[in-house]
Amino acid sequence: MEDTNIQTPINLPRLGSPAPQFEAVTTHGTLRLEDYKGSWVILFSHPADFTPVCTTEFIGFAEIYPQLKEMNTELLGLSIDSVYSHIAWVRNIKEKMGVDIPFPVIADLNKDVASLYGMVMPGESNTETSRCVFIIDDKQIVRTMIYYPLTTGRNMDEILRVIQALQTSDEHSVATPANWRPGDKVIVPPPKTAEAAEVRVGEGHECKDWYFCKKSL
Amino acid sequence: MACIEPGGALSPSGRAMLESLATPLKAEEIAQRASQPLFKVRASMRELTEAGLVTLQDDAYVITDAGKDAIKN
Numbered sequence: 001m002e003d004t005n006i007q008t009p010i011n012l013p014r015l016g017s018p019a020p021q022f023e024a025v026t027t028h029g030t031l032r033l034e035d036y037k038g039s040w041v042i043l044f045s046h047p048a049d050f051t052p053v054c055t056t057e058f059i060g061f062a063e064i065y066p067q068l069k070e071m072n073t074e075l076l077g078l079s080i081d082s083v084y085s086h087i088a089w090v091r092n093i094k095e096k097m098g099v100d101i102p103f104p105v106i107a108d109l110n111k112d113v114a115s116l117y118g119m120v121m122p123g124e125s126n127t128e129t130s131r132c133v134f135i136i137d138d139k140q141i142v143r144t145m146i147y148y149p150l151t152t153g154r155n156m157d158e159i160l161r162v163i164q165a166l167q168t169s170d171e172h173s174v175a176t177p178a179n180w181r182p183g184d185k186v187i188v189p190p191p192k193t194a195e196a197a198e199v200r201v202g203e204g205h206e207c208k209d210w211y212f213c214k215k216s217l
Numbered sequence: 218m219a220c221i222e223p224g225g226a227l228s229p230s231g232r233a234m235l236e237s238l239a240t241p242l243k244a245e246e247i248a249q250r251a252s253q254p255l256f257k258v259r260a261s262m263r264e265l266t267e268a269g270l271v272t273l274q275d276d277a278y279v280i281t282d283a284g285k286d287a288i289k290n
Contacts, residue, residue, distance in 0.1 A: 029220070039255060
């Protein structure tokens with residue numbers, strides 16, 4: 001008997017792998033992901049236009065946009081709505097809330113990009129994208145993926161913090177501890193050989209042990 | 218923003234992009250002079266190139282005769 005429940009595995013984005021490329025209609029015209037080469041980009045999805053939690057998120061993203069620009073980072077929104085709906089909603093946010101939405105929003109009516117990035121969670125909804133965040137670096141590598149459910153608006157402060165942490169790690173070849181904030185001490189990557197471990201304790205870092213050393217930048 | 222309206226006319230941002238090409242410029246130079254994000258410039262130049270209003274020569278965008286005619290109208 002033929003098995004009709006076989007599902008084709010989808011190659012979803014993975015941390016450290018190239019971000020899936022796409023071309024999409026947006027509120028700023030047709031854009032390709034490759035247009036963002038050289039910049040970091042936060043690709044994020046929201047469930048639907050003209051909904052309250054999403055509106056607060058768009059206002060939140062608009063508020064952090066100047067800080068993101070200073071970090072060479074662009075925003076690119078997405079939902080399964082038409083470009084006309086996006087335009088009307090963005091204009092409504094401007095009119096009712098006084099907030100200009102400066103970033104493009106993908107009109108993904110065919111779910112092409114949503115499918116490519118696994119943004120639809122059937123357990124939540126088949127017709128809406130969940131609140132997904134993909135942080136893609138300037139070389140178009142996926143660096144962070146965060147998923148929030150339909151009911152819970154995102155924390156802009158955390159998104160900013162992750163970008164700051166990733167860029168600090170890249171620039172200084174370090175890691176960042178729990179709850180790290182810019183200005184805090186960073187983690188010196190642990191030595192990978194016994195010889196290096198011996199050297200590490202004498203390097204002048206703030207060490208609890210050979211594998212756990214911090215330093216100021 | 219899209220450079221060309223559905224009817225084929227230049228949008229204000231498309232006109233501004235074309236007018237910035239008095240001399241051949243790289244995408245990065247256009248972005249800097251126009252204070253526009255690089256992604257927008259790349260997308261705009263692709264659209265203008267497909268419309269025959271701009272060509273790419275040695276990594277620099279050059280306005281075509283059709284492009285010059287378009288900004289006169």
